[in-house]
Amino acid sequence: MSSPEFNRPPSPQDYRVNFFRPKAGFMRSEVIYIWIALIAWALLTFGFQFLIYSGQADVNGSGPLTSRTIFSFPFEYWFTGQFLIVWFILICFLFNLMVDRLTERYRQRKEQ
Amino acid sequence: MENEFKLVPLLILVLFLGVSFMVGVASRTRKGEYYPVSAHAVGRIGIGAAIASNWMSAASFLGIAGIFYLKGYFALAYVIGWTGGYVLLLVLLACQIRRFGKYSAPEFVEARYDSPVARFISAVITIIISLIYCVAQYKGIGLIFAWIFGIDYTGALLLGVGVIFAYLAISGSLGATRNQQLHYAVLLLTFLVPLMALSAKLGYGSLLPQFGYGAALSEVNRLSGAEVAAPWASATPYEWVALCFTLMVGTAGLPHVLSRFYTLPNIRVARWSVVWGIFFIGLLYWSAPAFATFAKLLQLRGEMPIDAAAAHQIADVIVIKAAEWGGVSPWLVGILAVGGIMAAFGTITSMLISGAGAFSHDIYYRILNPEASERQRMKVAKGATLVLAVLVVLAAVNPPGLIAEITAVAFALAGNTLFPVFLLGIWWDRTNKYGAIAGMTLGIAITFAALVFGSICPLLHAWLPPTSSALIGAPLVIMVMIIVSLLTPPPSDAIRRHLAEKVHSP
Numbered sequence: 001m002s003s004p005e006f007n008r009p010p011s012p013q014d015y016r017v018n019f020f021r022p023k024a025g026f027m028r029s030e031v032i033y034i035w036i037a038l039i040a041w042a043l044l045t046f047g048f049q050f051l052i053y054s055g056q057a058d059v060n061g062s063g064p065l066t067s068r069t070i071f072s073f074p075f076e077y078w079f080t081g082q083f084l085i086v087w088f089i090l091i092c093f094l095f096n097l098m099v100d101r102l103t104e105r106y107r108q109r110k111e112q
Numbered sequence: 113m114e115n116e117f118k119l120v121p122l123l124i125l126v127l128f129l130g131v132s133f134m135v136g137v138a139s140r141t142r143k144g145e146y147y148p149v150s151a152h153a154v155g156r157i158g159i160g161a162a163i164a165s166n167w168m169s170a171a172s173f174l175g176i177a178g179i180f181y182l183k184g185y186f187a188l189a190y191v192i193g194w195t196g197g198y199v200l201l202l203v204l205l206a207c208q209i210r211r212f213g214k215y216s217a218p219e220f221v222e223a224r225y226d227s228p229v230a231r232f233i234s235a236v237i238t239i240i241i242s243l244i245y246c247v248a249q250y251k252g253i254g255l256i257f258a259w260i261f262g263i264d265y266t267g268a269l270l271l272g273v274g275v276i277f278a279y280l281a282i283s284g285s286l287g288a289t290r291n292q293q294l295h296y297a298v299l300l301l302t303f304l305v306p307l308m309a310l311s312a313k314l315g316y317g318s319l320l321p322q323f324g325y326g327a328a329l330s331e332v333n334r335l336s337g338a339e340v341a342a343p344w345a346s347a348t349p350y351e352w353v354a355l356c357f358t359l360m361v362g363t364a365g366l367p368h369v370l371s372r373f374y375t376l377p378n379i380r381v382a383r384w385s386v387v388w389g390i391f392f393i394g395l396l397y398w399s400a401p402a403f404a405t406f407a408k409l410l411q412l413r414g415e416m417p418i419d420a421a422a423a424h425q426i427a428d429v430i431v432i433k434a435a436e437w438g439g440v441s442p443w444l445v446g447i448l449a450v451g452g453i454m455a456a457f458g459t460i461t462s463m464l465i466s467g468a469g470a471f472s473h474d475i476y477y478r479i480l481n482p483e484a485s486e487r488q489r490m491k492v493a494k495g496a497t498l499v500l501a502v503l504v505v506l507a508a509v510n511p512p513g514l515i516a517e518i519t520a521v522a523f524a525l526a527g528n529t530l531f532p533v534f535l536l537g538i539w540w541d542r543t544n545k546y547g548a549i550a551g552m553t554l555g556i557a558i559t560f561a562a563l564v565f566g567s568i569c570p571l572l573h574a575w576l577p578p579t580s581s582a583l584i585g586a587p588l589v590i591m592v593m594i595i596v597s598l599l600t601p602p603p604s605d606a607i608r609r610h611l612a613e614k615v616h617s618p
Binding site: 015017019026033034066072081082 | 192
């Protein structure tokens, strides 16, 4: 394997960008927040469907989660159709707060 | 009753078009309507409303309720897919694309991958997405015009398209702009006020029908038998998850959604306006299933048995049917119908602009005739708009599915092609043009595989349904892009430097 990358003299600047190996500093902290947001997003969206699936009593998915009601909604309808949208807004809100703080910190450091 | 001419909705339609025309003329600028003119003045909430108004189409206004009416819990995959996609967009792409500094999907592709071929493919994809999206909108317009004038669908489709193009031509020649915030307010009010009236009439409370319809839903479930309401009654868990995931990655890859972020004053505003955008979209999506639930309830209570074929026929106008059956005042039913037209109308405008723009700028100017003058390009753009509009009519005469289903195919295409190209282009400096070209070509093939070869190989319909192919498609395309990129030379240092220093720094 002799890719041009290995033959090049070490450059003063490192231009690598890789989501799974973020550079230390701003990018690494941002990627951590992104991971948290993505996990929160996937866990409740797809995790809840898996929960219905794993607890179902018949192939149609009826089970302990669907026999419950909340605000007189069947529970699964309320959770997926209404709560998840609130959850998405919350994820975006917290993500923005964290990234705002992060940006602020690194901008100050840059100016110094 | 069914085929009569209705004067009230027509009057409302004329009134709405007149008012939005006058507001447009009053706020006109020389910049043209491609850019949200007032973005600097209106702040985050206003931009959030603009994001939502850009988003609301006939699929949101009519389609979700239609699917919910037919398939119950399965429809929530649409609701969640079309809101959760904004989370992906915000955390993975929005800021970085804004920092990258290119103003349309093909421009980004050319700048990042340094390849006219990749640009050409992404322009073709943008045009196909516009076409598919518009077919769904035209269907909505045809159905509502048929309802207003009491004529058959094809005639109504031609009439509706004629009205819209006359309006666009007049307002275009006078330089009228579309006020996004007003447009959103119109859509929200025309949707919610009739719903409140309907909910009050049926005794589920008038102020918060979004909560009130819970009891109605439970009653529908009891009257119709539990199997109708069960989560996987009309689709398997795989179909649910595949559709939901497809719509999410599609949302994050749609050219007209992404181009919203390029034009905002700064990144912080761009990020925060997404939060408001989801909220404003959510307001409509919390409410849409209520219409379908009330329609079902009225049918069950009034013992109007309806067979599957008839239900399929009216599903896409179930929002209007629900209000009619519930005995809501004809004025409110008319307002609701006109809201549906306005939603379709706004989307058609922005879709045709982005499709025609991709043709005149990215294909004609950049590839076919680089010496073309501004005048020639304008001419080509106008011609392309007309050609696209006619193509869409041909496809919409025999709509291939429900409004939401047709729209979902456009999302599958975006999720299988543009989303991987954006994601890897932003988050992996090693991605190169060969990877992008291979990925987009494969993505197009995956999206249309079931439609083209479905009759030969029925398994394709099970695993890659046209509406939901990106659950398998997007990861596959990403993998192919990585492999092809590793086997070919890396992109130039200038591009990688731009990524590291401009796109990924605070």
